[in-house]
Amino acid sequence: MSRPEAADGVKLSDGQRLDWLRLIRSENIGPRTFRALVNHYGGARAALEALPMLARRGGAQAPGRICSIEDARREIEIAERMGSTFIALGEPGYPARxxxxxxxxxxxxxxxxxxxxxxxxxxxxxxxxxxxxxxxxxxxxxxxxxxxxxxxxxxxxxxxxxxxxxxxxxxxxxxxxxxxxxxxxxxxxxxxxxxxxxxxxxxxxxxxxxxxxxxxxxxxxxxxxxxxxxxxxxxxxxxxxxxxxxxxxxxxxxxxxxxxxxxxxxxxxxxxxxxxxxxxxxxxxxxxxxxxxxxxxRTVALPASEPGHDPADPAAEPAADERRRIVSLLGPTPVEIDELIRQSGAHPAVVRTVLLELEIAGRLERQAGGRVALI
Missing domain, CATH: 3.40.50.450 (Rossmann fold)
Incomplete structure (x- = not known):
């Protein structure tokens, strides 16, 4: 298993920082989705490459806007001119709390x-x-x-x-x-x-x-x-x-x-x-x-990896019937992901993959307490 990007105290390379910025600036990607994608695919670059496929599987007619390399580089250049620095989660200097x-x-x-x-x-x-x-x-x-x-x-x-x-x-x-x-x-x-x-x-x-x-x-x-x-x-x-x-x-x-x-x-x-x-x-x-x-x-023990990150999920390819079953359990009323896993009977990695597909397609909203709902 590859070492997670931005593990505690480890700085991103310039290429990784560019990939992180592109991913978080892409449409339908919030902080929770970002983590889920990086955990699932092992890195931001692989996640970026998977976005069109995830959006298609989630039911989108076309993939949402993916931040281009040029746009990300332009933002980094603006930041440098202003004396601003991008700090990634897990890097030295990221606020502990x-x-x-x-x-x-x-x-x-x-x-x-x-x-x-x-x-x-x-x-x-x-x-x-x-x-x-x-x-x-x-x-x-x-x-x-x-x-x-x-x-x-x-x-x-x-x-x-x-x-x-x-x-x-x-x-x-x-x-x-x-x-x-x-x-x-x-x-x-x-x-x-x-x-x-x-x-x-x-x-x-x-x-x-x-x-x-x-x-x-x-x-x-x-x-x-x-x-x-x-x-x-x-x-x-x-x-x-x-x-x-x-x-x-x-x-x-x-x-x-x-x-x-x-x-x-x-x-x-x-x-x-x-x-x-x-x-x-x-x-x-x-x-x-x-x-x-x-x-x-009191001494607060910080985790050795990015907080809130589970170990990377194994690659999981949802079968068509599994995807249908999981989607059918979702609605506008928020439901806990653990409950979704229990009722669907699917492997947790499969459920997370389907949720990612729906979210990238703009059809899913993540809420506090680990709950999700269809938009």
């Missing part, structure tokens, strides 16, 4: 003081329309956590995010971007980002030139939570992106902290709700440190 989440991005582009990613990180998120008191408290907590050795993580948004970033420019802060490294949102925070890069980092999984859309922000929020030991929420309305970040943090096994606010202020309705659900109450920095210090005191 981010690599542990189920849908960790195979490649991230990072810019700035990359060593900041080695420090323990704590996320701070909250209202874009923050009150003066909320922004002041966010800055105070962020500054004190920075003095205690933590790097703050946030989304470069207005309000609480910006307050946390500004307070920790000197101690280090990480800005998670919803768009490409060259498409900063909001654009008014470009000067702030330039300050952040002196001691901190900008990180993105999106292509260069990508303008952030509404659906890209929850995707960015999972990076904010994934990078961090925990998430502190300050002033979040009942329906807000900050609550999405808190939910993702819980799903990823992170700590969730919330700052109480006035029950008369709609901006605090979400944070007060988090407290009712068991989030750790924060009125001073020690409330955060008392939870995080014991976590940092």
């Amino acid at each position: 981010l690599r542990m989440i189920d849908d960790a991005p195979p490649l991230v582009s990072v810019r700035g003081h990359i060593d900041a990613l080695k420090s323990p990180m704590i996320a701070m998120v909250g209202s874009r329309n923050a009150s003066a008191a909320g922004a002041k408290f966010a800055a105070q907590i962020a500054r004190e956590l920075g003095d205690a050795g933590f790097v703050t993580v946030s989304g470069l948004a207005r309000g609480i995010d910006a307050a946390a970033h500004r307070a920790t420019i000197d101690t280090g802060t990480v800005a998670c971007l919803a768009g490409g490294q060259d498409r900063i949102y909001p654009s008014e925070h470009l000067p702030l980002l330039e300050q952040i890069l002196e001691h901190g980092v900008a990180i993105s999984e999106m292509p260069f030139g990508w303008e952030p859309r509404a659906r890209d922000f929850p995707r960015r929020n999972r990076l904010i939570a994934g990078l961090s030991l925990g998430v502190i929420v300050i002033e979040a309305a009942r329906r807000s992106g900050s609550l999405i970040t808190a939910r993702l943090a819980l799903e990823q096994g992170r700590e969730v902290f919330a700052v109480p606010g006035s029950p008369l202020d709609p901006r605090c309705e979400g944070t007060n709700g988090l407290l009712k659900q068991g989030a750790t109450l924060v009125t001073e920095t020690n409330d955060v440190l008392s939870v995080l210090d014991p976590i940092l005191g």
Whole structure:
């Protein structure tokens, strides 16, 4: 069996990095699908070659767009001109906690003081329309956590995010971007980002030139939570992106902290709700440190290979009746893959192959908890 690409501490070759970038930039390929393909075929190049066949078997009339060598090279050249580096999952420098989440991005582009990613990180998120008191408290907590050795993580948004970033420019802060490294949102925070890069980092999984859309922000929020030991929420309305970040943090096994606010202020309705659900109450920095210090005191054993990767599946060619049986068990209601294997009676490798075919054809959606559903 060949050695997995980007095994723990091993750098990709230039050719492998180009293949990884092409695969993750191809249509219908997300982080989970990327892993499944690389596990199944033993590498990104073999997976790229298999995409047209998988799409055809999955029922697509034509294969989805496959990122060309030229497009991938062009993006790498743009990254180099901007001083940005692509780090692959499993390579030295890839953030340790981010690599542990189920849908960790195979490649991230990072810019700035990359060593900041080695420090323990704590996320701070909250209202874009923050009150003066909320922004002041966010800055105070962020500054004190920075003095205690933590790097703050946030989304470069207005309000609480910006307050946390500004307070920790000197101690280090990480800005998670919803768009490409060259498409900063909001654009008014470009000067702030330039300050952040002196001691901190900008990180993105999106292509260069990508303008952030509404659906890209929850995707960015999972990076904010994934990078961090925990998430502190300050002033979040009942329906807000900050609550999405808190939910993702819980799903990823992170700590969730919330700052109480006035029950008369709609901006605090979400944070007060988090407290009712068991989030750790924060009125001073020690409330955060008392939870995080014991976590940092424990030794966390990192896996020797890419997190979340099973050993490479043996090549499995589904028979026509097996494929029909597996597809017939799928529908719009999400089902766990283990249940699909049990009900179909097919070998797990065969089921995974059929799921890959459907996904490459744009007919399958993977959801949290290892569940899948037909689109």
